[in-house]
Amino acid sequence: MPWIDACSTSDIDEEDLIRWDHAGKTFAIYHSPDGEFFATAGLCTHENIHLCDGLVMGNLIECPKHNGQFDYRTGEAMRAPVCVNLKTFPVKVEGDRVFVEVA
Amino acid sequence: MSKRDYSLFGPDAKRAVESGLTAAEWYHTEVPRKVMKDLMARSDQPAIRDTIILYGSMVLFAGIGIALWPSWWSAPFWLAYGVLYGSASDSRWHECSHGTAFKTPWMNNWVYQIASFMIMRNSATWRWSHARHHSETYFVGRDPEIAVMRPPEVAKLILNFFGILDVIKFFPNLVQNALFGPTAAEKTFVPESEWGKVQKVAIVHLSIYLATIALAVWMGSILPLMVVGLPRMYGAWHHVMTGLLQHGGLADNVIDHRLNSRTVYMNPISRFIYWNMNYHVEHHMFPMVPYHALPRLHEVIKDDLPPPNTSIAQAFAEMWPAIKRQVMNEDYFIKRDLPPTAKPYREDFHHYVPGMMPPAAAE
Ligand code: FES
Numbered sequence: 001m002p003w004i005d006a007c008s009t010s011d012i013d014e015e016d017l018i019r020w021d022h023a024g025k026t027f028a029i030y031h032s033p034d035g036e037f038f039a040t041a042g043l044c045t046h047e048n049i050h051l052c053d054g055l056v057m058g059n060l061i062e063c064p065k066h067n068g069q070f071d072y073r074t075g076e077a078m079r080a081p082v083c084v085n086l087k088t089f090p091v092k093v094e095g096d097r098v099f100v101e102v103a
Numbered sequence: 104m105s106k107r108d109y110s111l112f113g114p115d116a117k118r119a120v121e122s123g124l125t126a127a128e129w130y131h132t133e134v135p136r137k138v139m140k141d142l143m144a145r146s147d148q149p150a151i152r153d154t155i156i157l158y159g160s161m162v163l164f165a166g167i168g169i170a171l172w173p174s175w176w177s178a179p180f181w182l183a184y185g186v187l188y189g190s191a192s193d194s195r196w197h198e199c200s201h202g203t204a205f206k207t208p209w210m211n212n213w214v215y216q217i218a219s220f221m222i223m224r225n226s227a228t229w230r231w232s233h234a235r236h237h238s239e240t241y242f243v244g245r246d247p248e249i250a251v252m253r254p255p256e257v258a259k260l261i262l263n264f265f266g267i268l269d270v271i272k273f274f275p276n277l278v279q280n281a282l283f284g285p286t287a288a289e290k291t292f293v294p295e296s297e298w299g300k301v302q303k304v305a306i307v308h309l310s311i312y313l314a315t316i317a318l319a320v321w322m323g324s325i326l327p328l329m330v331v332g333l334p335r336m337y338g339a340w341h342h343v344m345t346g347l348l349q350h351g352g353l354a355d356n357v358i359d360h361r362l363n364s365r366t367v368y369m370n371p372i373s374r375f376i377y378w379n380m381n382y383h384v385e386h387h388m389f390p391m392v393p394y395h396a397l398p399r400l401h402e403v404i405k406d407d408l409p410p411p412n413t414s415i416a417q418a419f420a421e422m423w424p425a426i427k428r429q430v431m432n433e434d435y436f437i438k439r440d441l442p443p444t445a446k447p448y449r450e451d452f453h454h455y456v457p458g459m460m461p462p463a464a465a466e
Contacts, residue, residue: 016136047238055144055145064391065237065390066201066390067201079208
């Protein structure tokens with residue numbers, strides 16, 4: 001699987017996320033409060049709303065449409081109305097660059 | 104003139120999906136990410152304060168009501184208790200179903216469960232119906248929470264100020280849920296994994312009502328029902344009044360909340376009972392913003408919204424004639440002017456839904 005240079009570490013505030021589009025797919029990249037980076041599919045599994053306008057609280061991302069929540073580290077659906085887990089992607093940081101391994 | 108079919112299985116429901124209306128993207132006012140993050144931030148403190156005031160007042164009013172019972176002197180205390188039980192529970196149910204009232208999830212859940220019981224809604228069903236109400240606000244045949252269906256039946260709207268129709272509908276549904284789980288219509292928006300929960304909640308609610316009725320029979324008095332159950336009727340008027348204003352007389356089948364929702368400035372008591380849902384355009388556009396931050400959100404985006412109604416009375420004066428007009432012409436709706444600072448209404452989609460919302464019907 002290729003590692004793709006997605007963004008700079010400074011592009012995402014701590015406890016926040018950004019949208020990242022690559023090869024016709026859309027992703028969400030997160031900067032956790034502990035300074036780690038994570039990546040998931042960009043669209044909520046409930047109704048295909050992009051998570052980039054959502055709210056990061058600790059390790060959770062809350063969807064902006066119906067307040068469904070996922071743990072963005074594992075993709076696990078944590079709060080209704082989301083029932084289906086979110087796909088996650090491996091992330092590594094080299095220097096000040098964030099790389100995502102897209103499947 | 105088109106004829107609306109509000110059934111979740113009817114032709115309008117099918118048309119809304121086939122036309123692409125249900126998949127269309129809603130209009131949002133642009134708000135800088137930093138500002139929005141600040142507005143979305145969660146906090147326990149305002150909701151803990153409000154919940155203590157709410158439940159404390161309920162205990163106090165019901166206590167005095169019971170102490171003065173059966174004298175008529177108890178009436179004002181029952182009226183106050185009733186509004187908190189039969190109306191404030193609606194806004195608590197609503198805000199906690201979004202999970203935005205408190206920062207701590209179990210607090211949201213507890214207040215949600217209690218409020219669902221008081222407002223006579225199955226907590227496991229209505230969470231889902233409300234999700235649909237947000238994705239497909241006032242899409243005919245898709246939104247299960249349309250308060251004013253067209254052509255409006257004014258007598259029914261008036262009866263519901265006393266919760267009469269809601270309660271008459273609720274009890275057979277409760278028994279059906281308790282015995283067999285969700286109904287066919289409920290199964291269209293409640294995922295199968297939750298059907299068992301719907302039944303469990305219904306059994307708990309039904310048991311409480313049966314115990315209350317048994318106590319009333321044993322005491323030979325309706326007093327227990329004055330505390331549990333009846334306040335959903337004698338205290339419903341406030342949530343019906345504010346609920347009608349949310350979307351009444353405005354457009355349906357549109358994808359711009361400025362066309363189908365109403366923001367109304369209200370007195371502080373009504374805002375406490377309604378938990379700031381008078382900022383209804385703001386709430387629909389940004390359901391992540393907790394109730395206590397809605398006045399701030401309003402300040403941020405108001406230049407992009409139609410001017411708010413200035414009071415409950417003024418909003419009714421706008422809405423009621425429109426509802427009456429819809430009795431004869433169900434395509435009629437109010438279209439409010441936007442200030443010059445606002446982006447134009449997002450009307451592009453209307454053309455793809457033939458017969459559903461001819462723009463010429465608006466004023
Ligand atoms: S679209 Fe994400 S919770 Fe509904």
